[in-house]
Amino acid sequence: MNIIVCVKQTYDLQQVRIRKETRQPVFENVPLTLGNIDKNALEEAVRIREKAGGKITAVSVGPETLEDTIKEALAMGADEAVLVTAPKLDSIESALSAVLLAKAIGQAGPFDLILLGEGSTDNYSGQVGPRLAELLDLPQVTFAKSLHIEGRTLRAVRSLEDYLEDVEVDLPVLVTVVSEINEPRIPAITQILKAGRKPKRVLSPEDLGIPIGKFGLQAETISNLAPLQNRKGILFKEGAKDIPALVKALEEEGLLRR
Amino acid sequence: MPCLLVFSEQDRCAFELLQKAIELGKKMNLEVAAAALNASQGEEFRRRGCARVYTSSQELLQFFDAFVYAQALSQIAAASQAAVILIGSTRSGKELAGRLAQMLGAGCLTDCQTLEYEKEGLVATRNAFGGATVATQKLTTSLQIYALMPYLCEPAAPGKAEGEVVQVSLDLKPSRIKKLKKTPKDLGAVDIEGAEVLVCVGKGLAKPEDVKIAEDLASALSGFVACTKPLATDLKWLPESRIIGLSGKKGKPKLAVCAGISGQVQFAVGIREAKTIVAVNTDPNAYIFQMADYGLIGDLYQILPQLTAALK
Numbered sequence: 100m101n102i103i104v105c106v107k108q109t110y111d112l113q114q115v116r117i118r119k120e121t122r123q124p125v126f127e128n129v130p131l132t133l134g135n136i137d138k139n140a141l142e143e144a145v146r147i148r149e150k151a152g153g154k155i156t157a158v159s160v161g162p163e164t165l166e167d168t169i170k171e172a173l174a175m176g177a178d179e180a181v182l183v184t185a186p187k188l189d190s191i192e193s194a195l196s197a198v199l200l201a202k203a204i205g206q207a208g209p210f211d212l213i214l215l216g217e218g219s220t221d222n223y224s225g226q227v228g229p230r231l232a233e234l235l236d237l238p239q240v241t242f243a244k245s246l247h248i249e250g251r252t253l254r255a256v257r258s259l260e261d262y263l264e265d266v267e268v269d270l271p272v273l274v275t276v277v278s279e280i281n282e283p284r285i286p287a288i289t290q291i292l293k294a295g296r297k298p299k300r301v302l303s304p305e306d307l308g309i310p311i312g313k314f315g316l317q318a319e320t321i322s323n324l325a326p327l328q329n330r331k332g333i334l335f336k337e338g339a340k341d342i343p344a345l346v347k348a349l350e351e352e353g354l355l356r357r
Numbered sequence: 358m359p360c361l362l363v364f365s366e367q368d369r370c371a372f373e374l375l376q377k378a379i380e381l382g383k384k385m386n387l388e389v390a391a392a393a394l395n396a397s398q399g400e401e402f403r404r405r406g407c408a409r410v411y412t413s414s415q416e417l418l419q420f421f422d423a424f425v426y427a428q429a430l431s432q433i434a435a436a437s438q439a440a441v442i443l444i445g446s447t448r449s450g451k452e453l454a455g456r457l458a459q460m461l462g463a464g465c466l467t468d469c470q471t472l473e474y475e476k477e478g479l480v481a482t483r484n485a486f487g488g489a490t491v492a493t494q495k496l497t498t499s500l501q502i503y504a505l506m507p508y509l510c511e512p513a514a515p516g517k518a519e520g521e522v523v524q525v526s527l528d529l530k531p532s533r534i535k536k537l538k539k540t541p542k543d544l545g546a547v548d549i550e551g552a553e554v555l556v557c558v559g560k561g562l563a564k565p566e567d568v569k570i571a572e573d574l575a576s577a578l579s580g581f582v583a584c585t586k587p588l589a590t591d592l593k594w595l596p597e598s599r600i601i602g603l604s605g606k607k608g609k610p611k612l613a614v615c616a617g618i619s620g621q622v623q624f625a626v627g628i629r630e631a632k633t634i635v636a637v638n639t640d641p642n643a644y645i646f647q648m649a650d651y652g653l654i655g656d657l658y659q660i661l662p663q664l665t666a667a668l669k
Contacts (some may be wrong), residue, residue, distance in 0.1 A: 107496065112487040112489065112622075115486060115489055117489065122490075123489055124486055124489055135379070187373065194458070194464070194465075197459065199371060217604070218604070220487055221485065222485060223487065223603060223604075224455075224466075224467050224591065225452070225455060225467055225468075226451075226454070226467060227450045228452070229423065229456040229459065230454050230458065230459040232424075232456065233427075233456050234459060238424065238533040238534050239423060239452065240534060241423070241448070241452040242452075256539075258448075258542075258598075259448045259449065260447060260448055260606065261542055261543065261598045262539050262540055262541045262542055263539070263540045263542060264536060265536075265537040265540075266534050266535060266536050267537055268534045268535065269533070272533075275452075278590070278604065279590040279597070305644060315497075317463075317496055317498045318466060318497065319494065319496075319497055320492050320493070320494050321493040321494065321495065322492070323490050323491075323492040323493070324491065325490050326490070326491045326629065327501055328629070328647070329647060330634065330647075330650050331646055331650040331651065332646075332647075332649070332650070333650065333652070334646060334652040334654065335514050335651065335652065335654065336641070336654050337651070337654075338362075338654060338655030338656070338659065338660065339659050339660055339663050341653055341655075342660065342663050343653055343667065345635065345664070346667050346668065347655055348651055349612070349633070349635070352633060354611060354612045355578070357444035
């Protein structure tokens with residue numbers, strides 16, 4: 100079983116603060132990491148390989164710092180990595196990610212399964228999976244919360260808003276997972292040490308025949324700021340004693356139907 | 358004449374998109390068309406003011422499949438000369454939007470919270486950096502796809518059916534995915550996104566049976582109980598359909614009571630559209646107080662039952 104897992108480097112968003120005066124996010128000294136749901140996809144790949152054997156290739160697109168960040172994936176259990184890096188590949192849009200990932204996957208050799216998170220931790224657009232499936236002419240199973248492979252058949256339970264859907268499909272297939280699918284492992288120190296020695300191919304967009312400057316951008320960001328919170332901010336500090344005051348306030352706002 | 362084309366597999370959302378398209382169409386001088394792949398929507402679209410409704414009775418369209426529906430929409434987009442396609446940003450809508458965008462070489466923005474026409478074109482807002490910020494973005498492609506969040510606006514109102522119906526014959530490849538069964542997540546399925554009052558609970562609850570405290574308050578307020586993600590996915594105290602947050606539902610209630618919730622951004626993005634937010638937490642420094650209109654420092658085990666009693 101050859102499994103490709105597509106991962107994305109993002110800032111550790113837990114550590115991003117907002118500058119109050121400008122409402123801008125502050126990224127100074129914020130470490131880079133792999134996306135949260137990407138780690139669920141990797142974990143699922145490792146569990147499948149533990150049962151069925153085979154090889155896991157982590158594929159990613161990003162700026163040069165990715166060469167270091169990808170060690171997380173190798174420590175978690177990926178056997179090798181194929182990276183497309185260039186300075187201009189920082190926070191690129193989904194359409195370009197999908198094209199570069201498709202080309203990079205072409206370099207990684209034959210595969211049976213492609214796994215991704217349902218969306219990236221930062222942009223959470225959810226487009227890369229379906230776009231990649233279209234580019235590679237693969238069936239797409241999105242929002243999987245459990246996977247089961249027997250022979251050449253994959254069974255998945257998809258988690259939609261209000262119901263679960265059981266589906267079945269023959270390999271090869273592209274699957275996006277939700278974070279509920281598993282609990283990603285924390286790699287042991289020996290795994291982290293080994294990660295640096297695992298094979299890693301680093302390509303440029305030009306190597307793949309996609310000169311970045313020529314790729315027409317599809318979206319433009321006009322601004323990106325923390326939302327204005329226009330809240331009253333009235334704090335009752337006396338606990339239960341303040342309940343009548345709270346009820347009165349809600350009543351005055353017409354929020355209680357009586 | 359170029360048009361705005363709308364589609365959602367969810368009826369209510371489809372008619373909200375129609376309302377938005379009618380509004381934008383006037384400003385952009387575009388006709389409004391709809392794809393009624395679920396045939397029952399066809400007549401409703403006409404009644405609600407859609408100029409042209411594309412419909413097909415092909416067997417393959419009987420159940421939603423992103424790949425099959427993307428083919429159908431790409432062909433209808435060509436036939437209708439669509440310049441803008443609006444899709445409902447449900448999970449199904451999102452997987453459809455991405456595939457369709459790639460098929461058509463279109464730019465696409467998903468999970469849009471607003472979409473407005475300004476001088477130079479359409480401008481959308483959507484969450485970025487995990488909800489820490491809201492990005493204002495526009496597409497620059499000639500064909501544009503926007504997946505809009507449900508409950509973005511009121512559905513188009515029904516009236517006299519005047520629009521024309523275009524029966525199309527589509528060239529569709531079947532899906533390679535076999536659907537085996539569907540199981541509802543919540544037998545008492547409630548409409549979290551449309552609810553006027555939500556009582557949200559988080560890890561401040563100690564035991565599964567204590568969800569009852571929140572349910573009592575919700576029923577006193579004629580609302581529903583929703584929760585943070587860990588309460589449903591890790592602890593399974595509530596069905597997953599009740600999750601509020603970035604990867605869950607986005608509520609827009611008039612009143613949200615958030616009890617035992619610290620207010621991490623992953624949750625906050627799902628509730629910050631609420632008109633009034635009441636927070637109950639023992640920790641005076643909890644972030645939830647910063648986004649609340651009314652904060653009450655105290656133990657939810659004391660506060661909620663007493664609040665319920667005071668409302669009766």
